[in-house]
Amino acid sequence: MQDKNFIKPYGDTLNDGKIQISFTLPLDAGAKAQAAASQIMEKLGLEDIVIAQEQSLSPGFTFYVAYGSFKAAIDLDTIVVLENEQKALTIEETDELIKRELGRKLTVIGASTGTDAHTVGIDAIMNRKGFNGRFGLERYDMLITHNLGSQVLNETLLQKAVQENADVILVSQTVTQKDIHIHNLTELIEMAEAEGLRDKMVFICGGARITHELAKELGYDAGFGSGKYADDVATFMVKELIRRKESNF
Amino acid sequence: MQDKNFIKPYGDTLNDGKIQISFTLPLDAGAKAQAAASQIMEKLGLEDIVIAQEQSLSPGFTFYVAYGSFKAAIDLDTIVVLENEQKALTIEETDELIKRELGRKLTVIGASTGTDAHTVGIDAIMNRKGFNGRFGLERYDMLITHNLGSQVLNETLLQKAVQENADVILVSQTVTQKDIHIHNLTELIEMAEAEGLRDKMVFICGGARITHELAKELGYDAGFGSGKYADDVATFMVKELIRRKESNF
Amino acid sequence: MIDQIKLDENLVAQAKAHGASIASDVLAFVQGHTTVAVERTICRLLGIDGVNQVYAPYANVLVEHLKEWGLLSIGAAYFIAAAHLETKMSPQEIAEAVDQGQLQLGSFALPPGVTASDVLAPYINQSLKKIAEQRAKREEKIAAEPKKDRPLIYCIVATGNIYEDITQSVAAARQGADIIAVIRTTGQSLLDYVPYGATTEGFGGTYATQENFRLMRQALDQVGEELGRYIRLTNYCSGLCMPEIAAMGALERLDMMLNDALYGILFRDINMQRTLIDQHFSRQINAVAGIIINTGEDNYLTTADAVEEAHTVIASQILNEQLALAAGLPSEQMGLGHAFEIDPNVQGGFVLELAHALLSRSLFPQAPLKYMPPTKFMTGNIFKGQSQNTMFNIASYLTGQNIHLLGMLTEAIHTPFMSDRALSIENALMVFTSMAGLAEELEIKSGGKIEKRAQLVLEKALELLEEIDQNKLFHALEKGVFADISRSSQGGKGLDGVAKKDERYENPFSQIWS
Amino acid sequence: MIDQIKLDENLVAQAKAHGASIASDVLAFVQGHTTVAVERTICRLLGIDGVNQVYAPYANVLVEHLKEWGLLSIGAAYFIAAAHLETKMSPQEIAEAVDQGQLQLGSFALPPGVTASDVLAPYINQSLKKIAEQRAKREEKIAAEPKKDRPLIYCIVATGNIYEDITQSVAAARQGADIIAVIRTTGQSLLDYVPYGATTEGFGGTYATQENFRLMRQALDQVGEELGRYIRLTNYCSGLCMPEIAAMGALERLDMMLNDALYGILFRDINMQRTLIDQHFSRQINAVAGIIINTGEDNYLTTADAVEEAHTVIASQILNEQLALAAGLPSEQMGLGHAFEIDPNVQGGFVLELAHALLSRSLFPQAPLKYMPPTKFMTGNIFKGQSQNTMFNIASYLTGQNIHLLGMLTEAIHTPFMSDRALSIENALMVFTSMAGLAEELEIKSGGKIEKRAQLVLEKALELLEEIDQNKLFHALEKGVFADISRSSQGGKGLDGVAKKDERYENPFSQIWS
Numbered sequence A, B: 001m002q003d004k005n006f007i008k009p010y011g012d013t014l015n016d017g018k019i020q021i022s023f024t025l026p027l028d029a030g031a032k033a034q035a036a037a038s039q040i041m042e043k044l045g046l047e048d049i050v051i052a053q054e055q056s057l058s059p060g061f062t063f064y065v066a067y068g069s070f071k072a073a074i075d076l077d078t079i080v081v082l083e084n085e086q087k088a089l090t091i092e093e094t095d096e097l098i099k100r101e102l103g104r105k106l107t108v109i110g111a112s113t114g115t116d117a118h119t120v121g122i123d124a125i126m127n128r129k130g131f132n133g134r135f136g137l138e139r140y141d142m143l144i145t146h147n148l149g150s151q152v153l154n155e156t157l158l159q160k161a162v163q164e165n166a167d168v169i170l171v172s173q174t175v176t177q178k179d180i181h182i183h184n185l186t187e188l189i190e191m192a193e194a195e196g197l198r199d200k201m202v203f204i205c206g207g208a209r210i211t212h213e214l215a216k217e218l219g220y221d222a223g224f225g226s227g228k229y230a231d232d233v234a235t236f237m238v239k240e241l242i243r244r245k246e247s248n249f
Numbered sequence C, D: 001m002i003d004q005i006k007l008d009e010n011l012v013a014q015a016k017a018h019g020a021s022i023a024s025d026v027l028a029f030v031q032g033h034t035t036v037a038v039e040r041t042i043c044r045l046l047g048i049d050g051v052n053q054v055y056a057p058y059a060n061v062l063v064e065h066l067k068e069w070g071l072l073s074i075g076a077a078y079f080i081a082a083a084h085l086e087t088k089m090s091p092q093e094i095a096e097a098v099d100q101g102q103l104q105l106g107s108f109a110l111p112p113g114v115t116a117s118d119v120l121a122p123y124i125n126q127s128l129k130k131i132a133e134q135r136a137k138r139e140e141k142i143a144a145e146p147k148k149d150r151p152l153i154y155c156i157v158a159t160g161n162i163y164e165d166i167t168q169s170v171a172a173a174r175q176g177a178d179i180i181a182v183i184r185t186t187g188q189s190l191l192d193y194v195p196y197g198a199t200t201e202g203f204g205g206t207y208a209t210q211e212n213f214r215l216m217r218q219a220l221d222q223v224g225e226e227l228g229r230y231i232r233l234t235n236y237c238s239g240l241c242m243p244e245i246a247a248m249g250a251l252e253r254l255d256m257m258l259n260d261a262l263y264g265i266l267f268r269d270i271n272m273q274r275t276l277i278d279q280h281f282s283r284q285i286n287a288v289a290g291i292i293i294n295t296g297e298d299n300y301l302t303t304a305d306a307v308e309e310a311h312t313v314i315a316s317q318i319l320n321e322q323l324a325l326a327a328g329l330p331s332e333q334m335g336l337g338h339a340f341e342i343d344p345n346v347q348g349g350f351v352l353e354l355a356h357a358l359l360s361r362s363l364f365p366q367a368p369l370k371y372m373p374p375t376k377f378m379t380g381n382i383f384k385g386q387s388q389n390t391m392f393n394i395a396s397y398l399t400g401q402n403i404h405l406l407g408m409l410t411e412a413i414h415t416p417f418m419s420d421r422a423l424s425i426e427n428a429l430m431v432f433t434s435m436a437g438l439a440e441e442l443e444i445k446s447g448g449k450i451e452k453r454a455q456l457v458l459e460k461a462l463e464l465l466e467e468i469d470q471n472k473l474f475h476a477l478e479k480g481v482f483a484d485i486s487r488s489s490q491g492g493k494g495l496d497g498v499a500k501k502d503e504r505y506e507n508p509f510s511q512i513w514s
Ligand code: B12
Pocket: A115, A116, A117, A118, A119, A120, A121, A122, A124, A125, A131, A170, A171, A172, A173, A174, A175, A176, A177, A204, A205, A206, A207, A208, A209, A223, A224, A225, A226, A227, A228, A229, A233, C183, C184, C185, C186, C187, C203, C204, C205, C267, C299, C302, C303, C375, C376, C377, C378, C379, C410, C411, C412, C413, C414, C415, C416
């Protein structure tokens, strides 16, 4: 634990490991449920367990707030920073890189797919004005962009991609309940594979609950969640296209 | 999981296992800290991990809010309800029981010990008016009570106990930081043992952060935390004294 | 008393007059048209229920049949009446026979002088009776419960599974919720049919089906009895089946319906002609059923800026009001929407929120306004979220709002867990209890920032309404005056379900309710 | 404008007159006595510092020596002066020599006509200069920082370890805290000496030591520079070493000190004679150092009921005010305490809170009032706690409080984690930002519940002060008028450290400051 590369959560003293937890048990409040709550804290691998609150939500359901200390530690040396976490290039740098390395404008097609009607996320990435002061892809000289909006069928998206000879596909998924985003995203990749498009284009997905790991698992080249902006995406896609071009020689 | 005696936390669907977590890492916000946060969630044995918020508290410290699903389940059949969780008797029932089984008034001495100046807890148990509408021990006909108040040295408490020929010692501990309560409570029991008093009296401790398990570990007969009142304590102590009397024959 | 604000009555009158003029334009268009949804609704109100072997609702089967044969513009009532007159089959039997290919409705015609209303009177009356009974039952239950001197707490459930929804709703009612809204699965609004039966597989919400309505109504009645309160039930009559859902809600005693004249156009890209026709009939149904509509102005502020676009909310409320009046829906049933969506980091934002809330309150004194919580500026920081919601609860309480949609601390994360809802209800009840009586003890500074802000927003709303009135609503929507979204009158979904009425056309229900 | 309330000026005048009369009684008693703590303070101000081999502070060694030899009533200054005159040893050298058993102070005496003040002038002036310099430095820094039109955010740190406290404090300052209070370890107030050096082992707080003060002051100055703000530092001059800590704070530039005339008596069972003598000298020191005192009326409401006992808070504020004035402490340095402690489930409780807060505000218009957050009705439900604190933040902001002690969502669980503090600061800043300007837009209904409640509480406070004035303060404390706690004038801790002043007695500092 003394090794500076091992860390634990911090409450008010280094390495105290303090974590706050809350959950509901499908049990009536009382001694039995409390004991179950403590067992859960133990199974989470916590010690110095404090059950701070027991509150009945309804007959059959009880809410707990608890604190505990995390016994394990995280070895920072085992952490690898992901490929999509590289420092973002500026718009000028990206345009410059495209000109130099790829020598032509790139075509990007984006949409919020399936039944998802949330557009703010994809607009944040694509629209000129961007989001949080970070400009969108429309502002790049070397990008040709098509934002198809929301509720776009995977089929329609791929059609459009073929038609425009797209280099990059951007998919936004915001609704994640019952894993509908996984269903939608998987369907798109499967269709792309079936049509032989998967390797011709860079597939990128994004949304508040999308992580890079998830995206990779689903067969995408990258995934971007909240706090990610157009420059992050542009940087990734351009580098990926350059990588592909180079590895083709 | 189908067995009705296995349970998991509940978010909005039975057995979804949802748990809310928050903690601070002693790291700057960013990709590395995020990865560490995810690792913590994994080490807690959670799946479907959502890191909902990353917020810098200060250089070197970052706060996370996260959700995950608890993989394990709790077997309700393994849960035993504790001895101090029995249904409380009424004042009349307790007085009656003392008369019948012990045949004399019992003497109870209570205090908030060490440097602890919190009296509301011990007063809630001892003072006539009680707390939350549950009357205190002073209201029992068959109890003689002495509430010594707060900041009472363990030494003073034991002296008084000997002097009054006490049957029951009640200790309140509210401040728990750096485990000062454990230190105080252990000291008392050790002193009592040294003076040969431990088995002559029932030792009970209480306070917001005291659990029965902790009390037993420290060598007390019982511990009572929040949501426990005079009738719970009275019921326990009388039954314990009867048990002792019977086992002495 | 704080829940009043002085407005320039002249401006108010002008704004409402423009609204009325826009609405009468829309009405003129609407009256000349029908849609597949309107026709399916007529089928349902004539008692056509159930689905065929491939799960197509018989109402759809019958109306598709008409459409296929180019008979939509004459309408379902006409053909059902004609077939009934000749075959003595009930509407249900007729629909089933059509499904089996045993009837071709085009082969029937009503004799001159005979109206569908006359022929179908028994079926019509049966529906009207059922709706009236449900309305009476609601009124009775509401009269029996204790009155509340505070906003009604409106909670959503959105598990996707009607049975889990019931568990959640019953728990919420016990915790103090007054109104339960079952959120719809994503995508349902684009379905051109209403799914059938109890459902357990929705995404971000649960299918609106008549059986789901019934199950939830039953569960809420039961817990309501236990609690001595009437728990109101809400669903969505919006999307491509708007009036059908209105009818289902009327039959199953829903108490409120999300129903906005423009929401589907803007947020679901539904064709504007289609929506405006559908909403008119929906509102007639809601009106007769005593159902409070909830309009969706809050949605504008999730994409547009709540300070800059505050006047679009007001303009839209006036439009919704005037269109509702045109459909016979009284002010007492107008849950006009607005929202607490100013960035909490805006200096003095709360002062503006109060001004906006009071403006809505004062413009529609009879209307049970629906006030929406912060959503856009909610983050994954659930603790901060809890205090954003406290501020919202306070604004709502102080300004005398009626339908208080509860903010959830986990808004930016997931559809509510049971505990999220419980914590939010606790938050609101604590504010309402602790602040009880506060509004009476405070007064708004006369001529101060709050009054001035309200006046300014009203002026801008008036300008916008003037512009819409001049250019007509269709054109204004094409220009994108609301929520930064523009839609074409020929684009969007569902335009092929619109038909110009033939002179033989009859809608027996609309006739009664107009 | 909401932060004003009409009060019956006549009642106010009467209440204050009773307070003044009680205070002058106390003063008469105080002036005839000294205590070991006062004498140790004089030692410290004469430059006696450090600890001996068994860690006893030299100030204690010297004063114990006097006490042992029955010389306490003549006072430390007298003997130090006498010894100095004869030996030319500095006060520090004298103390060390006493510790070594090399000096017996009783053997020294001042020649007639020679005062300790004269003899010790260089040492006295050195302390006075240092204190004046620290005060000037504070004033300069405060003048340079941007003015804030809102309560100052006051956060506690309580890790028990000064170095962790610094980490926490610096983080809190960056998050927006204006004032850092280092909470003291439980039990320190009952120690009859001040521990020495940097400490890392406290319980529920950190030892107050001069070195800890210095370390924290340094850290806060540093982060303050970085942020362009002055971060104020607070500690506790209460308990058996009250005036010593006041002196240490004056030397190390603390900005505020918890210092209440009655707190130690009621909550630590410290003898009332001892406390009242000690507080007087403490306040003289605080006064000259420009340190704001924080009184502890909030504590009453943690045991007594906040609605029923609201008047005890007011009565005690007036007592604290009058005793402070008697010690030369101006209103601008009176952080009189009150608290938001009404059960959030009380119907209309917030309205009462506003009345109470406005009453304090209006009674002491110049005083930088210290407003304490909900603690008693905080629970393990940290989410509810967050909204209780939001309501408190609002009450504080609207009524124009000055020193805003931040409520922690984990109040009922543990001393604050770094994240608890950050979430609480975020909560307060959000309220202050979003509600900016609101108070100016609202007015209190004249003759309404708020005014009436304030009037009632004031009347009851007046009654209580009348009673105390009649019976004298000692007797009233024996009767238990505050916080349901009664204390005997001969009981409690520290009485044996009190001595009646001999005619030779001198306190050079008190003389200058009186
Ligand atoms: C605004 C909003 C709406 C608006 C949408 C308007 C519009 N035109 O987009 C309206 C009111 C219409 C709406 C409706 C609904 N909503 Co909504 N809505 C929100 C809200 C408040 C904000 C979302 C948002 O705009 N965020 C801001 C953007 C910028 O963030 P973002 O999307 O995460 O995007 C960033 C990154 O993720 C990334 N990114 C996003 N996409 C992409 C794509 C690519 C390629 C890349 C590289 C990056 C990227 O970059 C962006 C910038 O950093 C959230 C709650 C919240 N506060 O988060 C709920 C929320 C998203 N909605 C929700 C739901 C359930 C719905 C409905 C389904 C409810 C219903 N049943 O009716 C409907 C939608 C129906 C449908 N068919 O989809 C849920 C989703 C729950 C879940 N996880 O499943 C949320 C979380 C609310 C909740 N707690 O219930 N909603």
